[in-house]
Amino acid sequence: MEPLDVELEDGELELPTDPMLLNMGPSHPAMHGTVRIVVELSGETINKADVQIGYLHRGFEKMCERGTWTQIFPYVDRLNYASPMLNNVGFALAVEKMLGVTVPERCQHYRVILGELARICDHFVCSGAMAMELGAFTPFLYFCKARDMIWDIFEEETGARLTHSFGRVGGMAHLPTPAFKEMVRTTLPAVIDILEDGENLVLENRIFLDRLENVGIISKEDAVALGWTGVVLRSTGANYDARKHHPYLTYDRYDFEVPVGQKGDNYDRFMCRQHEIRQSVRIIEQALDMMADEGPVNVDDPRIILPPKEEVYNSIEGTIQHFKIVMEGIKVPAGECYSYTESGNGELGFYMVSDGSGTPWRVRIRPPSFASTAGLEQMITGAMIPDIVPTFGSINMIGGECDH
Amino acid sequence: MSKVVLKRLEKRFGDALLSTHDQFGDETAVVTPEVWHEVALFLRDDPRCQMDHFIDLTAVDYLGRRTPRFEVVLHARSMQKLHRIRVKSPADIGPNGENPKIDSVVDVWKGANWFERECWDMFGIEFKGHPDLRRLLMYEEFEGHPLRKDYDAHKQQPLVEYREGYEKLAPFGLPEGMPFGRQVHDRWKVAVAGRTTEGETNILGFEED
Numbered sequence: 001m002e003p004l005d006v007e008l009e010d011g012e013l014e015l016p017t018d019p020m021l022l023n024m025g026p027s028h029p030a031m032h033g034t035v036r037i038v039v040e041l042s043g044e045t046i047n048k049a050d051v052q053i054g055y056l057h058r059g060f061e062k063m064c065e066r067g068t069w070t071q072i073f074p075y076v077d078r079l080n081y082a083s084p085m086l087n088n089v090g091f092a093l094a095v096e097k098m099l100g101v102t103v104p105e106r107c108q109h110y111r112v113i114l115g116e117l118a119r120i121c122d123h124f125v126c127s128g129a130m131a132m133e134l135g136a137f138t139p140f141l142y143f144c145k146a147r148d149m150i151w152d153i154f155e156e157e158t159g160a161r162l163t164h165s166f167g168r169v170g171g172m173a174h175l176p177t178p179a180f181k182e183m184v185r186t187t188l189p190a191v192i193d194i195l196e197d198g199e200n201l202v203l204e205n206r207i208f209l210d211r212l213e214n215v216g217i218i219s220k221e222d223a224v225a226l227g228w229t230g231v232v233l234r235s236t237g238a239n240y241d242a243r244k245h246h247p248y249l250t251y252d253r254y255d256f257e258v259p260v261g262q263k264g265d266n267y268d269r270f271m272c273r274q275h276e277i278r279q280s281v282r283i284i285e286q287a288l289d290m291m292a293d294e295g296p297v298n299v300d301d302p303r304i305i306l307p308p309k310e311e312v313y314n315s316i317e318g319t320i321q322h323f324k325i326v327m328e329g330i331k332v333p334a335g336e337c338y339s340y341t342e343s344g345n346g347e348l349g350f351y352m353v354s355d356g357s358g359t360p361w362r363v364r365i366r367p368p369s370f371a372s373t374a375g376l377e378q379m380i381t382g383a384m385i386p387d388i389v390p391t392f393g394s395i396n397m398i399g400g401e402c403d404h
Numbered sequence: 405m406s407k408v409v410l411k412r413l414e415k416r417f418g419d420a421l422l423s424t425h426d427q428f429g430d431e432t433a434v435v436t437p438e439v440w441h442e443v444a445l446f447l448r449d450d451p452r453c454q455m456d457h458f459i460d461l462t463a464v465d466y467l468g469r470r471t472p473r474f475e476v477v478l479h480a481r482s483m484q485k486l487h488r489i490r491v492k493s494p495a496d497i498g499p500n501g502e503n504p505k506i507d508s509v510v511d512v513w514k515g516a517n518w519f520e521r522e523c524w525d526m527f528g529i530e531f532k533g534h535p536d537l538r539r540l541l542m543y544e545e546f547e548g549h550p551l552r553k554d555y556d557a558h559k560q561q562p563l564v565e566y567r568e569g570y571e572k573l574a575p576f577g578l579p580e581g582m583p584f585g586r587q588v589h590d591r592w593k594v595a596v597a598g599r600t601t602e603g604e605t606n607i608l609g610f611e612e613d
Contacts, residue, residue: 054541061526062550062557097428224483227458227515238483240457245486337428338460338479338490351477353464366460366479374518403541 019047022385026055030133030389034399035373037380037388044384049377053370056399064363068329069095070169072363077163079365079401083122083344085114085154087401088167093248094339094350095169098332101299107171108249109291113184114157114166116280116287120191121147122344122396123231123273130270130393131202134211139198146194149187156183169330170305171298181288188281195277212267216379216391223264226378227371230346232395235272236264242342254286269394304330329358345369345396367401406431406487409453416446422494432490440476440493441507441533447480447489448512455480455489458513461520463495463527467553472496474504474529480513495529508534526551 020041025031034056040048060079064072076091077084089111096103103111128143151161156177158164166173177183202208220236233240241258243251259275261268298305306325311318334356340349346368353362372395380388410424413433422434435443447455459479467473472494481488495504508531509516520531521540528549531537539546545564548555 054539054543057541059550059557066557100428221456222514224457225513225515227460227513227519229459240483335427336430336432336464338430338488347459349460349479351460351462351479355469361466362464364460364462364464364477366462370518370522371458371515374515 024388030392032129032392032397032399034403035392035397037376037392039380039385039388041385044386046380046383046385046388049380051373051376053373053399054403056403058400058404060365060404061363064360066359068326068358069332069360070325070330072360073167074163074165076365077165079367079404080122080343080345080348080369080398081162081400082125082396082398083118084162084164085118085166086122086341086343087348088164089115089249090339090341090343090348091350092167092169093341094337094352095330095332097339098335098337098352098354099169099304099330100333101170101301101304103171103299104296105250106292106295107297109287110172110176110297111167112249112251112254112287113284113291114154116284117150117153117184119344120277120280121150123277124195126344126393126396127270127273128198130390131198131208133389133393134208136202136205136208139201142194142198142201146191146198149190153180153183153187156180168298168305170301175297176291181291181293184284184288188284192278192281195274199274209267211386211390212265212270212394214263214265214267215383215387216266216269216394218264218375218379220264222378223375226375228346228375229368229371230342230344231272231276232269232372232375233346234258235261235268237262242340242347246340248341250287250290251283253290254283256283256286266390266394331356331358332360340366343368345372345398345401348401365401365404367398367404369395369397369402373397373402406485406489409433409447409455409487409489412450412452413443413446416450417443430490431488432492434492434494437476437493437495437506441509441512443491444478444480444509444512447491453489454482454484456513457481457483458515459488461509461516461523463523463529463551465527465551465553472504474527476506476523476529478509503528503530505530505532507532510534525549528552 022039022041023036024039025036026034036052038050038052039046060075063075072091073088076087079087124143124147128140132140154164155161157180158166218236220238223233223236224238229240237260239258239260244258256279259272259279261272302321307318307321312322332354334354336353338349338351340347347366348368349366351364351366352360355361376392376395379391410431410433413421417435417439420436420439422436424433426432447453457480459481461478464475464477465473466475474495476493476495478491479488493506495506497504506529508520510520518540520534521538523529524531524537525539525542526549542550543564546561
C-alpha cells in the first residue's frame with residue numbers, strides 16, 4: 001500500500017461524527033438466534049441500545065387456554081429448552097397447589113434429583129456457550145459431553161433426551177427405573193471431573209478473564225428493582241434463592257449453600273453458575289440417600305391420576321375414569337394462584353386462573369430470563385461492542401421462555 | 405406472603421381497597437385504578453412492607469364473566485422481609501371501546517418496563533406515563549391484542565409488506581390453525597381474505613357442511 005503523503009487541508013479528512021446505527025441479530029451467532037439489539041454507536045462505544053425480543057413468540061399463553069391442564073406439559077417443556085424438567089416440575093407444583101395435593105415423599109426426592117440434573121445441564125449450556133462465543137470452543141465441547149451423560153440418564157428415565165413431558169399433576173409419568181440411583185451415582189463424579197477440566201481451560205486464560213472481569217456490572221439495587229432472580233441476581237450480592245428462602249418439595253431438608261457474587265459482573269455470573277453445579281451435585285447426593293427404593297410416586301386420588309392400564313382395559317370403572325380425565329381434564333378448583341420455583345435462570349412463576357372447569361382460564365408464565373433480558377439494555381449502554389457478547393451470554397437468555 | 409402487608413394497606417387506603425383474600429395462601433389486595441400508582445409506591449417505601457423486589461405484572465381478561473372486564477395483576481416481594489403480595493386492579497374498556505387505562509409503575513420498579521409493554525401488546529392495556537409503550541413480542545403492524553378472549557386463536561394477520569417494497573415472504577396458504585384442543589371443532593371454516601375455500605376440504609379431512 002502506498003503511503004498517504006497527500007497534503008491535506010484542515011477538515012478534509014474529518015472522521016464522520018454522526019452516530020452509527022447497527023443491527024445485531026436476529027440471526028447473529030452471538031445472539032442465540034432469537035434476539036435483535038439495535039445499537040447506536042459512537043466509535044465502538046454504545047450510546048444507546050434497544051433490545052428487541054419476540055422472534056420466538058409462539059403464543060404459549062393463548063395455547064394453554066385451549067386444552068386441558070395436563071396438555072400444557074409439552075408446552076412448558078419448550079419454554080426453557082435447556083432444562084425442561086424444572087419447568088415440568090414447576091408447572092406440576094402450581095396445579096397441585098390449586099388442587100391442594102402433595103405428592104408422596106419418594107416423588108418429591110425424585111423430582112428434586114431430576115430437577116437438579118436439569119439445572120446442571122442448564123448451567124453447562126450457558127457457561128459453555130458463553131465461552132464458545134468468546135472463542136474458547138473446547139470447554140463448550142467438554143460441557144456438552146457432561147450434559148450428554150446427564151441426558152443419557154434422562155433418556156433412560158423418561159424416554160426422551162430433551163423434551164421429556166415427564167411431569168404429571170400429582171406425580172410423575174413413570175416410576176424411577178431400578179438402575180436410577182446407580183446411574184446417577186456413577187455419572188456425578190464424571191460430571192464434576194469434566195466441570196473442573198473445562199474450568200481449568202478458561203479460568204487462567206488472560207483473554208477470557210479480561211472479557212469477563214468488570215464487564216457488564218450491575219448493582220444490587222438495580223438488579224432487585226429490575227425483577228432479576230436466580231444466578232444473575234445472586235451474582236450481584238443479593239441473596240435470594242427460592243429453594244432456600246421459600247422452600248418447596250424437600251429442599252428444606254438438604255444441606256446446601258447458595259453461591260453469592262460480589263460485583264455483579266460477567267465473571268461473578270460465570271462463577272456462580274459453576275459453583276451452583278457443585279451445590280446441585282451435593283443436593284442430588286443427599287436426595288439419593290433419602291429417596292426410598294419402594295413406594296408410590298403418584299398421589300392416590302382417582303380424580304387426578306389416570307388408573308393403571310389393566311383397569312382401563314378390563315373394567316368399566318377404569319375406562320370411564322380414564323375417559324373423564326383425558327377428555328374433560330382434571331377439575332381444578334376455581335380461583336387464582338401464583339406458584340414459583342427456582343429454575344435454571346431464576347424464579348419461574350406460574351400465575352393461573354381457573355374457572356373450575358378442566359380448561360385453564362388463564363395461564364401466565366413469569367419467565368426469569370424475560371426480566372434479565374430487560375436489564376441488558378442498561379448493562380451494555382456505555383460499554384463497547386465486544387462487551388455485548390459475554391454480557392448477553394452470561395444472562396442466559398433462553399428464547400423459548402423469554403418470548404413466551 | 406404476608407398478612408402484615410394487607411393490614412398496612414387496609415389502614416392506609418381504606419375505601420380504595422376494594423377487597424382482600426388469601427386463597428391458596430397468596431395474600432391479595434384489590435384496589436381501585438385511581439390509587440394503583442400510590443399503592444405501588446407505598447408498598448415499596450413503607451418500612452413495614454419494603455416490597456423492593458419486582459416480580460411480575462400481567463393482566464387477565466374476564467370477558468363475559470365479570471365487569472369490569474380486565475384485571476391488572478402485580479406481584480411483588482420483599483428482599484429483607486421475604487414476604488410477597490399480589491395487588492390487582494380492575495380496568496375496563498371505555499364507553500366507545502377505548503383501551504383500558506391504568507397508571508404505569510415503571511418509576512417505582514424499573515423492571516415493570518417490559519412487563520407493561522408486554523401487557524399492552526397482549527391485552528391492549530394502556531399504561532399512562534410509560535416511557536416507551538411499544539409492542540414487545542409482536543411486530544409493529546400487528547392488529548389487535550392476541551391474549552384478549554375475543555381474539556380468535558385462528559385469526560390470521562394480513563401479510564406485512566416487506567418494509568423496502570418488494571415481496572419476499574411467501575403468502576399465507578390455507579389456514580393451518582391449530583388442529584388440537586377440544587374447543588375448536590366447530591371453528592374450522594376460517595375465512596381467508598381473498599381466497600376461496602369452496603370445494604376444498606380442510607386439513608383434517610372433514611367435509612364442509
